[in-house]
Amino acid sequence: MSTVFEIRGGRQLSGAITPQGAKNEALQVLCAALLTDEQVTFTNVPDIADVNALLDVLAEMGVKVGRPAPNTVVLQADAIDPDYFATHTFRKRSSQLRGTVMLAGPMLARFRRAYIPQPGGDKIGRRRLDTHILGFERLGVKFEYDTELQMFSLSADRLTGTRLLLEEPSVTGTANMVMAAVMAEGITTIYNAACEPYIQQLCLMLNRMGARISGISSNLLTIEGVAKLSGTDHRLLADMIEVGSFIGLAAMTQSELTIRNVDAHQLGLIPDIFRRLGIELHLQGDDIFIPAQEHYRIQKFIDGSILTVYDHPWPGFTPDLLSIVLVTATQAKGTVLVHQKMFESRLFFVDRLIEMGAQIVLCDPHRAVVIGLDKQVALRGINMVSPDIRAGVALLIAAMSATGKSTIQNIHQIDRGYERIDERLNALGADIRRV
Incomplete structure (x- = not known):
């Protein structure tokens, strides 16, 4: 029998976490x-x-x-x-x-x-x-x-x-x-x-x-x-994908978190993109401090049109964080178009988020429109399967913000890219069991 994560969501986290090497x-x-x-x-x-x-x-x-x-x-x-x-x-x-x-x-x-x-x-x-x-x-x-x-x-x-x-x-x-x-x-x-x-x-x-x-x-x-x-x-540098994942996690769970030793000078657009989702974060030396936020509002473009977040070769936004942006937007106030240009199968995990109660329109294999719930309706726990590393952690973040119990199968995909993620998040107050 394969190992799964059992997550009991709805818990606020607090404390400091250090990202792994890249x-x-x-x-x-x-x-x-x-x-x-x-x-x-x-x-x-x-x-x-x-x-x-x-x-x-x-x-x-x-x-x-x-x-x-x-x-x-x-x-x-x-x-x-x-x-x-x-x-x-x-x-x-x-x-x-x-x-x-x-x-x-x-x-x-x-x-x-x-x-x-x-x-x-x-x-x-x-x-x-x-x-x-x-x-x-x-x-x-x-x-x-x-x-x-x-x-x-x-x-x-x-x-x-x-x-x-x-x-x-x-x-x-x-x-x-x-x-x-x-x-x-x-x-x-x-x-x-x-x-x-x-x-x-x-x-x-x-x-x-x-x-x-x-x-x-x-x-x-x-x-x-x-x-x-x-x-x-x-x-090795700090893993920028973990840094972005922890920013999204803090927002989704309304948690006050400090992310230590992030190699801030090498994060590129990552802090700015999460700020555009309405997330308050502060660079303090080589740390990022995220205060607990009851709500966060997605910005619009200057002409008033809906925000689009898309991947692009560096120094553009990394494709590895679009899954995190998408799941974080589900509980924001406002609407965002997520455009995954570089890979054609990375957005299919949104079916699971829709099943959890998220409002997402999958336009095609590359684009999804997310209408944020503004924390008015919590996601609900379900059973799901991790299709790849980044989608797996996006689903884990969704489960941690949801009401009730979720299970994630195929967590080998998550272990491929994240070191002892359950232990490290449990130390902050999460409830994740490896069973």
Whole structure:
């Protein structure tokens, strides 16, 4: 029998909570440890299913993995087995974890061969590999596709610097190109590169290892290839998705919360978007303080039209928080259009919110109109299933604000991205049981 969350809602929370290290950064920088045979030490690493699955893959391919303290990981890739990628074990693991695609860049840089399986991870719609494969090809990589194994086989005699114009500012695609190019011969430029804080963190880490990357934080990266990289220490940023989730949770449960050590300078539009939903929040140094609010009113655009919140490549609003925005708006005063542009299946969880009593019109797979209840009518507890990481936490927030008992099945999806979320929220006064 699978584990579920039982939530008894309607409780006000109080206290302080610290966000975990950033999941999406972890999946990139841990792969980058393959670029050197020296020791690389990571701190503030989230202890979550996706990260642990990637560490298992690294260990199976020959990387020495140490965990000397909580949320600290030490990697040394001095005895790698490149043939591991052709095994059934790797194919099985990678079918469940999107992050393994970022092993290809460092493997090509160091060993001149790699394998990419069809993507795994969330069931949130199509995720293309074109950006990765076409970019590698421009660097001098040849590829073959095995239809039976559903696996790309990549190889190169040498990697040569080139000019890349990415078709889309893919975060994982940019990370892969950067990690391949740091040890290519000559200079590589990557235009239309993703410039998320996690890409910035990866580039800064690589530069400490001896890489020569300029243009960091812009969408034009210039990389001068080097022959060898060395070890380093790296601390991960706070997970901005957890920060946004906790802001929405505070508003929905009328709670006074302090979110500690949020790396505020890297949050981009996140505080502003939640303020547009009417949520009062205050930046206090590197903390965010949210007072208890009985009501919050969604702003309109200056011309009086209905607010639209949509995702966009950084420095636009991250798609990972649209689920949180949507559920938070259900108890606001006013109306908002949520437009999920980047993935076509992420809004289907709204059926469960409608069943709980929310007023939502699902226009199509990408757009939903939320008419806020203004806390006049509470959501009611129901039984539901978590379809993906972000929708799972959105449903958890809804359940915590609802009257009565809710159950959420398939909580493995939540555990993939959130560290001990039930324990941490219970410490603030929530009532979540893992049964």
